[in-house]
Amino acid sequence: MLKKNYKLNSDHIITNWIKKKGWFLFQHQIDLLEKSKKGLDVVLNSPTGTGKTLAGFLPSIEDLAQNNTKKLHTLYISPLKSLTYDIERNLKKPINEMNLDISFGTRTGDTQFSVKKKQLISPPNILFTTIESFVLLMAEMKKDLFEKLKFIIIDEVHSIVNTKRGELLSLNLVRLKNKVKPIQTITLSATLKNPEEAGNYFCSQNYVILKPEINKKISLKILNSKNKVPWSGHMADYACEDIYEIILNKSAIIFVNTRAQAELLFQNLWKINLNNLKIAIHHGSLEKKLRLKVENQMSIGELDCVVATSSLDLGLDWGEIDLVIQIGTPKGISRLLQRMGRCNHRINGEIHGYLVPTNRFEFIECNAAIGAVNDLDIEDIPEKFGSSDVLAQHIIGVSCSQDINTSKLYAEVKKTWAYRKLKKSTFIQILNFLVDGGYSLKNYKQFSKLKKRRNGDFFLASSKFVNKYKLNVGTIVESQMLKVKLNNKSLGLIEDWFIQKLSFGDTFLFGGKILKFESIAMDTVLVKGSKAKNPKIPSYAGGRMPLSTKLSKRVLDFLNDEKQWKALPKNILSWLEFQKNKSIIPPNNTLMIEYFKKKNKNISEHFYIFYTFEGKNVNQTLGFILSKKIENLKINPLGFVTNDYALIIWTDKEVINIKNLLNYKSISKNMFEWLENSSMMRRNFRKVAIISGLLDKGFPGKKNFKQLNINSDLIYKVLKKYENNHILIAATNEESRRDLVEIERIESFFKKIKNNVILQVLDKPSPLSVPLLIEINSEYLDKSKTEEFYLKSYEEKLLKDVGLNEID
Amino acid sequence: MKLIKFNDQILLLEKSGAIIWPEKSTAIISDLHLEKSSFFAKNGIFIPPYDSLETLTKLKEMLINNKVKKLILLGDVFHDSKAYERLEKSSKKIFESLIKSYEIFFIFGNHDKFIKIPNIKFFNTFSEQNINFSHEPQIIKKSLICGHLHPKIILKINGRKISKKCFVYSKNIIILPAYGKFTGGLDVRNKEFSKYLDSNTIFFPLHNNKIYKLTNYL
Incomplete structure (x- = not known):
C-alpha cells in the first residue's frame, strides 16, 4: 500500500484533517500538490478509488485555506452533468470537516437562472461546471469574474480528448488563458492510454504526468446462466433470473449499451422482484x-441496483457498490475498465464484474474482452x-462579447493543440461563412451577421444572434425530440422518429413505465398508463460504439482455434459446430462470403454476407462501395447492415461473380466519390450545419411549423450543385472521412486476404449469420433507388388489394 | 403523369407537382415560396441562395414540355410580400420571361397577400368551368383546387420510412403539393387535412421524377 505522511508544517490544515481521519495521503496526491506549487500543469492518470478527485483539489484547498480571495478561484469542468453534483457532494465533506471558509457551487444547464445570475455577481471560490456551461460562461466574458482564477x-479527460467537445473546450481555455494569466490546469482520468495527449490538448507547455503504479485486481467472468444464450437479440432476457439472484445479495450497477436495453431489463427485473429489491x-x-x-438515492445507499446506460459511465462515486454487471460487450476495453471502476472504490479492493452476452456472437466477444482486460490491452x-x-x-461565441480581429484570433486559435495546423485560408473561409454564408456565386451582403468596422475588425450585427448562439451551443446534435407527458407530468424526451412510427393507441416502454400513445399536441406526446403485455421499445439512434480492432482480432483468433472452444458452454459450442457443418468457420486471412435467397411476400431478396472481422467502420465503407458496384451491374442494392464482424448486402437480383467485385484496385479508385451521395454524408452534413450555426438544433416546446422547416438534405443537395467548395461541404467530407473511410485498414485487409475469397452458396441463413441478420443499425443507400423499388411494390400491392388497375 | 377526372374535366397530375388542364392549355401550381432563402438570411440563417433559381428553372421546363398557354398560381408564390424585389438577376429574368410568354392568374396566398407585380392579374379566388381555385382549402359545395397545406405522405414499408410530397385528390377537392425547392411538408395524417379526406381519397406521391398512386391509404 502506498503511504507517506505529508510533511507540511505539523499544524497544516490538510495534514491535521488526514491525521484525524486516521488516513494517509497517497504518493501521487503529494506529488500533485508539490508539482502544482512549482507552477506546473499536471496530468494525473490514476485508477478509480485512488483519491484522484481529492488529489485534483488539494492545491486549491491549500491555497484557499491560506489566502481566500472571496473570488472565483477554481473551475472544475466535467463532461457529465451528474458528475458535477457528485463531486460537489464529495468535496463538501472534507471542506466542512477542515472547517474551511471556502464557498462552492454548481453551474450546469439545470441551474436556475437566478442562481446563475447571482454567480456572476458574487461567484463561489470553487465552481463545478460542464463543458457547455463553461463555454456559455465564456460568452458572457465578465472580465472581473476570472480575475483571480488560479x-x-x-x-x-479521456472522454474529451480528440472529440469535438474537446475542441470547443480547448478553444475556450486558450481564450481564457489569454485573458487571465496565469491559470494552472490539472487534468484527471482513470483510463488514458497516452497521458501526453491530455497534456498537449489542455495544458501549457510545462506539464508533468503523474501515473502511479497501482494495479487493481479485476475479477471478471461471463455470467453462467441456467438458460441457453439465445441465437440473436440484444436484450439478455434469458439471463434475467440469474442476474436477479446475484443482486439479491450484492449491490450492483447493471450497465447496458442502449436505452432500449435499459428499459426492457428494468421491466423484466421488476416482474420477478419478489423480494422487493x-x-x-x-x-x-x-x-x-x-x-x-x-x-441521490444511490449515493446514500438506498438502492440495491440501478440499470444504467453510459449516462453513468463516468466517475460518479457511490461508495459501496459490490459489483458491476455489463449486459452485452462494452465494445472497447477502455470503456469496460471505466465501467468496472464504478464498483469498490477502495484502493486495495478487488473489482468484481460479470459480462452477460445477449446473443451467441457476443458470447465469443465477451470471452475475448476478458482476455484483453487481463492483458490491459x-x-x-x-x-x-x-x-x-x-x-x-x-x-460567434467570441463575437458575443468582443470585436474580432482576424489575425489576433487566428493566432490564438492556432495555439490549441487541435488547431495547431489550421491554415489561414481555412480560417478566412470560416469567417466568410459566418459573415454572410460565404457563397461565391451569389451573396447575402445586405444581411451580414458579422459586420466590418472601419479598422477591419468584425462585430456581431445584432444582439439577437447572441441569444441564438446561447440556445445552440455545444457539439452534441440529437434528433428532434418530443416531450413525453403523463397526466401533465413530464417524464423526459423521446425521439420524434420513434413516435412517427407509432399509431394512436400503441404502447411503449419509457422510464420503466408502460405507456399508451394518446395524442400529439405541438411538441408534446401525451400518454396514459397502460398494462399492455407487449409494449414497443424505443430503440434509440446512437450510443452504439464500434468494437475496437483489438477485440475483433481476438474474436477471429478464437474462432480459428478449436482448442479454445472447450471453454464454451454446450449450446455455443454446438452453434459453432453447426456452422462448421452448414457452412464453414470464417478462416483467418480469407474473406468468406455467404449467399442465400429470401422470399418476402411478393418481393424476393438476395443476401450476401461478408465476414471481414475488420470493425464496423470498415464494413460500412465496404458496404457503400460494394453497393455502388452492384448498382453499376444494373442490380438494385436494397440496403445493407453492418456490425463489427460482417457486412450484409441485400439486392433485388442475384449478383453473378460477386468475387470479381472484390478487387482492391477498383475499390480504392474513387472511393470517396462513391460515398458522396450516401445517407451518411447527408447525416454528417446535418450535424455540421447545426454545429456551425447554419441551422438551429430545434427544441421541444418551441413553436415549430413543420411546413416552414428547411430540410438539411435539400440544402446539402443544392450546395453540392452550386458550391462544391463551400466550407460546410469540406467539413462534411472531413467528418465522413473520419467516420468511415478507414482507407488504410481496408487496404491492409485486402493485402492480408490476397484474393482469397470463398463464396458459400446456401439455401438459408447460416447459423453464424443469424445474430447478424437481426442487427438493428442499418444503412440505406441511394434512397431514391431503394424507395422507388419499395414504392413501386407497395403501389402494386395496394392496387392489387383493392382490385384497381393503374390508369396511366 | 397520372390522369384523373375532376368535376367532369380531365386533368393530368404531373411528376414535378403541377396539374395540367389540357382542354384549357393551363398549368396549375402552388406554393413556390420563392426567395425563402433570402428571407431566412435576413435572420442570419444563410441557407444557399439558389432556391428561386432552382424552382423557376424547374417551372419553366415543365411549362415548355407541356405546351401550355396559361398559368394559374395558387398563392404563396413568394415567401413574403417583399420577396419579388429581392429576386436577383438570373431568377428575375426567368420570371419576367414567364410573364411575357404566359397568361398568368395569380391568387394571393397568406405569405404574399400584399405583393405587387406589373402585368399580372391578381385574384383572391378564381373560377373557371365550375372549378374554383383558391390558396387555402375550404369546404364548399363546388369543386375546389388549392394548395397551402404542403401535403406530404409518410409511408412505412418493410421498416423503412419514406416521406414524399403528394397530391391529395378527393371528390370535391384537390390539394397540390408545394412546388418550391426549399418547402417542407405536412403529414396528411395531421388533423389540418382531416376535413378534406374520406375513404375514397387518393394520394399521389412524387418521387425521383415519377408520380405514384396510392388508393386505400387511410
Missing part, C-alpha cells in the same frame, strides 16, 4: 428530476484535427 480542473433505472432521456433522484484514441464547424461556433 486553477482549472478537467475531469475524465430497490431497483432503479437511469438514462439520458429521462427527466432531470428523475435522474437526480436516482443519483487498451485502445489508442485516434488523433483528430480541429473541425471547421466547431471553430465557426467558437468565433
Whole structure:
C-alpha cells in the first residue's frame, strides 16, 4: 500500500484533517500538490478509488485555506452533468470537516437562472461546471469574474480528448488563458492510454504526468446462466433470473449499451422482484428530476441496483457498490475498465464484474474482452484535427462579447493543440461563412451577421444572434425530440422518429413505465398508463460504439482455434459446430462470403454476407462501395447492415461473380466519390450545419411549423450543385472521412486476404449469420433507388388489394 | 403523369407537382415560396441562395414540355410580400420571361397577400368551368383546387420510412403539393387535412421524377 505522511508544517490544515481521519495521503496526491506549487500543469492518470478527485483539489484547498480571495478561484469542468453534483457532494465533506471558509457551487444547464445570475455577481471560490456551461460562461466574458482564477480542473479527460467537445473546450481555455494569466490546469482520468495527449490538448507547455503504479485486481467472468444464450437479440432476457439472484445479495450497477436495453431489463427485473429489491433505472432521456433522484438515492445507499446506460459511465462515486454487471460487450476495453471502476472504490479492493452476452456472437466477444482486460490491452484514441464547424461556433461565441480581429484570433486559435495546423485560408473561409454564408456565386451582403468596422475588425450585427448562439451551443446534435407527458407530468424526451412510427393507441416502454400513445399536441406526446403485455421499445439512434480492432482480432483468433472452444458452454459450442457443418468457420486471412435467397411476400431478396472481422467502420465503407458496384451491374442494392464482424448486402437480383467485385484496385479508385451521395454524408452534413450555426438544433416546446422547416438534405443537395467548395461541404467530407473511410485498414485487409475469397452458396441463413441478420443499425443507400423499388411494390400491392388497375 | 377526372374535366397530375388542364392549355401550381432563402438570411440563417433559381428553372421546363398557354398560381408564390424585389438577376429574368410568354392568374396566398407585380392579374379566388381555385382549402359545395397545406405522405414499408410530397385528390377537392425547392411538408395524417379526406381519397406521391398512386391509404 502506498503511504507517506505529508510533511507540511505539523499544524497544516490538510495534514491535521488526514491525521484525524486516521488516513494517509497517497504518493501521487503529494506529488500533485508539490508539482502544482512549482507552477506546473499536471496530468494525473490514476485508477478509480485512488483519491484522484481529492488529489485534483488539494492545491486549491491549500491555497484557499491560506489566502481566500472571496473570488472565483477554481473551475472544475466535467463532461457529465451528474458528475458535477457528485463531486460537489464529495468535496463538501472534507471542506466542512477542515472547517474551511471556502464557498462552492454548481453551474450546469439545470441551474436556475437566478442562481446563475447571482454567480456572476458574487461567484463561489470553487465552481463545478460542464463543458457547455463553461463555454456559455465564456460568452458572457465578465472580465472581473476570472480575475483571480488560479486553477482549472478537467475531469475524465479521456472522454474529451480528440472529440469535438474537446475542441470547443480547448478553444475556450486558450481564450481564457489569454485573458487571465496565469491559470494552472490539472487534468484527471482513470483510463488514458497516452497521458501526453491530455497534456498537449489542455495544458501549457510545462506539464508533468503523474501515473502511479497501482494495479487493481479485476475479477471478471461471463455470467453462467441456467438458460441457453439465445441465437440473436440484444436484450439478455434469458439471463434475467440469474442476474436477479446475484443482486439479491450484492449491490450492483447493471450497465447496458442502449436505452432500449435499459428499459426492457428494468421491466423484466421488476416482474420477478419478489423480494422487493430497490431497483432503479437511469438514462439520458429521462427527466432531470428523475435522474437526480436516482443519483441521490444511490449515493446514500438506498438502492440495491440501478440499470444504467453510459449516462453513468463516468466517475460518479457511490461508495459501496459490490459489483458491476455489463449486459452485452462494452465494445472497447477502455470503456469496460471505466465501467468496472464504478464498483469498490477502495484502493486495495478487488473489482468484481460479470459480462452477460445477449446473443451467441457476443458470447465469443465477451470471452475475448476478458482476455484483453487481463492483458490491459487498451485502445489508442485516434488523433483528430480541429473541425471547421466547431471553430465557426467558437468565433460567434467570441463575437458575443468582443470585436474580432482576424489575425489576433487566428493566432490564438492556432495555439490549441487541435488547431495547431489550421491554415489561414481555412480560417478566412470560416469567417466568410459566418459573415454572410460565404457563397461565391451569389451573396447575402445586405444581411451580414458579422459586420466590418472601419479598422477591419468584425462585430456581431445584432444582439439577437447572441441569444441564438446561447440556445445552440455545444457539439452534441440529437434528433428532434418530443416531450413525453403523463397526466401533465413530464417524464423526459423521446425521439420524434420513434413516435412517427407509432399509431394512436400503441404502447411503449419509457422510464420503466408502460405507456399508451394518446395524442400529439405541438411538441408534446401525451400518454396514459397502460398494462399492455407487449409494449414497443424505443430503440434509440446512437450510443452504439464500434468494437475496437483489438477485440475483433481476438474474436477471429478464437474462432480459428478449436482448442479454445472447450471453454464454451454446450449450446455455443454446438452453434459453432453447426456452422462448421452448414457452412464453414470464417478462416483467418480469407474473406468468406455467404449467399442465400429470401422470399418476402411478393418481393424476393438476395443476401450476401461478408465476414471481414475488420470493425464496423470498415464494413460500412465496404458496404457503400460494394453497393455502388452492384448498382453499376444494373442490380438494385436494397440496403445493407453492418456490425463489427460482417457486412450484409441485400439486392433485388442475384449478383453473378460477386468475387470479381472484390478487387482492391477498383475499390480504392474513387472511393470517396462513391460515398458522396450516401445517407451518411447527408447525416454528417446535418450535424455540421447545426454545429456551425447554419441551422438551429430545434427544441421541444418551441413553436415549430413543420411546413416552414428547411430540410438539411435539400440544402446539402443544392450546395453540392452550386458550391462544391463551400466550407460546410469540406467539413462534411472531413467528418465522413473520419467516420468511415478507414482507407488504410481496408487496404491492409485486402493485402492480408490476397484474393482469397470463398463464396458459400446456401439455401438459408447460416447459423453464424443469424445474430447478424437481426442487427438493428442499418444503412440505406441511394434512397431514391431503394424507395422507388419499395414504392413501386407497395403501389402494386395496394392496387392489387383493392382490385384497381393503374390508369396511366 | 397520372390522369384523373375532376368535376367532369380531365386533368393530368404531373411528376414535378403541377396539374395540367389540357382542354384549357393551363398549368396549375402552388406554393413556390420563392426567395425563402433570402428571407431566412435576413435572420442570419444563410441557407444557399439558389432556391428561386432552382424552382423557376424547374417551372419553366415543365411549362415548355407541356405546351401550355396559361398559368394559374395558387398563392404563396413568394415567401413574403417583399420577396419579388429581392429576386436577383438570373431568377428575375426567368420570371419576367414567364410573364411575357404566359397568361398568368395569380391568387394571393397568406405569405404574399400584399405583393405587387406589373402585368399580372391578381385574384383572391378564381373560377373557371365550375372549378374554383383558391390558396387555402375550404369546404364548399363546388369543386375546389388549392394548395397551402404542403401535403406530404409518410409511408412505412418493410421498416423503412419514406416521406414524399403528394397530391391529395378527393371528390370535391384537390390539394397540390408545394412546388418550391426549399418547402417542407405536412403529414396528411395531421388533423389540418382531416376535413378534406374520406375513404375514397387518393394520394399521389412524387418521387425521383415519377408520380405514384396510392388508393386505400387511410
